[in-house]
Amino acid sequence: MSTDHSATPIDPQSAARLGTDGLRLELVDTADTTAFGRWLTAEARGFYDSTPTPETLAPQLTGLADRRSTGVYDDSAADPSTPVATVSAWPTALTVPGRRSVPAWAISAVTVSPTHRRRGIARVMLEAELRTATTLGASLAILTVSEATIYSRYGFAPAAMKADWRIDTRRARWTGPAASGRVHFVTAEDLREVSTDIVERTRLGVPGQIEQWDLLRDRLLGIGADADRRKALRLVRYDDADGEPQGFAVYTVKESGPEFSSHTVDIEHLVSATDDAYAGLWRYFLEHDLVTTVTAPLRSVDEPVAWQVADIRAAHRVDQHDHLWTRILNVAAALEGRNYAGPASIVLDVDDALGFADCLVLLEIDAEGVATVTDLDGEAPLGAAALSLSVNELSALYLGGMSVGSLVRAGRITELRPGSADVVDHAFHSTVTPWLGFWF
Template sequence: MSYEYAKAPIDALSAERLAAQGLDFALVDTADREALTSWLQAESRGFHGGRLPQAKLDAQLSHVAHRRTTGVWDPDAPDAASPVATVSTWVTNLTVPGETSIPAWAVSAVTVSPTHRRRGIARAVLEAELRTAVSLDVPVAILTVTEATIYGRYGFGASVMSADWTIDTKRTRWIGTEASGSLSFVEPHSLLTEGYDLVERVRLLTPGQVEFADFLWERLLGFDGDPESAQTLRVVRYDDEDGELQGFATFRVVEVGDDFTKHRLDLRFLVSATDEAYSALWRFMLEMDLVSSISAPLRTIDEPVLWQLSDPRAVQRVGVREHLWTRILNVPVALSARRYSAPGTFVLDVSDDLGFADGLFLLTIAADGRASVYTLDGEAPDAAAALSLTVDDLGSLYLGGVSPITLARAGRITELRPGSAVALEASLRSPVTPWLSIWF
């Protein structure tokens, strides 16, 4: 399905609310290089970044032009051409359980200038973009966040966790499997096409992953307009016995202190299509000469490498936090798109302050894991499990990485019939831990 999101009209309700404060809410003409440059500089400022040099601007300008780029302007500000708030949205593919995808409204670059805080600007632009997504029939919205206390009020629920891993390589040794393929250093540009094809192939294996083309992809290979940073990036690929690319890793080796034998390897990205490729790449890093530690941020919370080392205490999992937040906009479409681990019949009483997903729904899961979802008008079937929950908690449960039993014990969801949370846990649980390997 094609979504004409970039030029969809600005939401009239939010535009009216902001106009009452003398503020202009509008789309950026992404073909206007000067206007888009001003927006990108405002976004960088919003995240406390410096002024973007021309090289970084050039790396982004063409790649973000397809996105829906919106801002809020204050005509009375000394620099009236610079927005006081930014948000960027586009439709991407989100992997859901069952090795399939669903269209998702990706929300990024949400900033409000400190000079214009507490005026309801963030609420106006976020609600506007959600209403736009609904008008275009996009069934879910997603975002990655720097702050965890904001987005629940808009119906987003934390659905995917991540962790930062560190390994003391001098304390442990490899006890995992031997790989039969080969490892090679390559230049980053050699993987621009072949590497992306691998990433897309692997994406469907893990719920929570998204399609990341253009700048989101190229920056992982160092093409982000920072030549100095790109010079230190190293890329190693793993090919199987047939010479087919099955994985690669990008990393930097950083000198720490005065001891040249104790470098730190900073893993930037690692993707593998097979367990053998995963093991080969991790072993390569673990056994690298003159390296005493590995830092691996934004990894899944249950890395198999923990079980491939002689001393698991050489591994620390720190910085565990929510990474992807999911917002259900159309309950029947979203719930019927994924696959389930056990059959069952469920009544879900969903409350949504914004009204998009509000209602009573009947979820029926067949033995093959496929589901049908309907708005329930009559009585609930006698054998159905039944629960009451908010749309943000439904978003947390959606990808199968958060347990309804846990949320029920926490008082977040309510069993309307005893045993409903246990039954829902069996059906929703994903056999693969959800994970998102990038920021967007």
């Protein structure tokens, strides 16, 4: 998908709809730093962040300039040059089962000013994004959400969950494999390039990952953070037995009790390209002296570390909920874009109130797990599984981390033929639990 967003004009349908309320839907020229600065300021205000300063704006003005940023402007407002609503989007590659990726439209920065809420502006912007994504050839749209109640109405559903882990190190004697390499303290600047390489090598291994961008990497490494945060952050790199960097982590250590012997290590970010690096980094954290607790937010719900300690009850998921939401736009492209666990023949009767994914299709999966999708004209073939579901449920199942059986039992998917849930569950299941380790 192209990143020359000026080539794709603003969605005319949504622009016309807002025009009837005296509002303008416009693409922001991100090269115009005054206009883009106002847009970024409006976005920060929408999320209740503090007002950006010239120093905090500067990296965003350059780091986010290639995004398609859209604003809604109200000429009757006291400050008509600052948008009353914002949304930003960009094309990315979403990892799907089978070490493959599909073109996705990442949506972020959805805000409507408190002065303009609940009059349909977000709906108009979201529908514009979905039409734009379709025009640009995205198979699906994705986002991470502030509230789980907002996006179902547009066809999105959670497809990757997240867990915040807390591990009691006194009970978590290491029983996992002995790592072959070693851990080094490094600086954020040391990690800049090598972390990009490690992240890129891991990206296709976990469904739900997307391409990272420089500003995100810098934020995760603490580059550009204020002095207090930079002082608190510690960064380590894991090199394998041949001295090749295979992982890294960013963390802080806090004293949490009156005694000096009960510190908490908070792992903000940990990436490993190999199982050896995973074991090496986790063991490093669990065997710290004077540390009784290791916390690790925004991790997979299925962390192998829980199986690498003597007492599985030492590793708690203290918070677990939805994280990455997906919205299929092109059913055939999305379903053919991933691999499956085994052969199957499945009829999907998909309902989409917004029309993008409304279809009746036959998904045929061969012995290698490769799919072909065709429109079904007539009766379902004998022996095919058959489900009736909305685009939300199909989007939830897409990355292979959700249970078809649970959604059938919940009344959200209907089996058109008995036994279909088992067939689809087996075919769609991903052996690697979907996960995305950051917000966007």
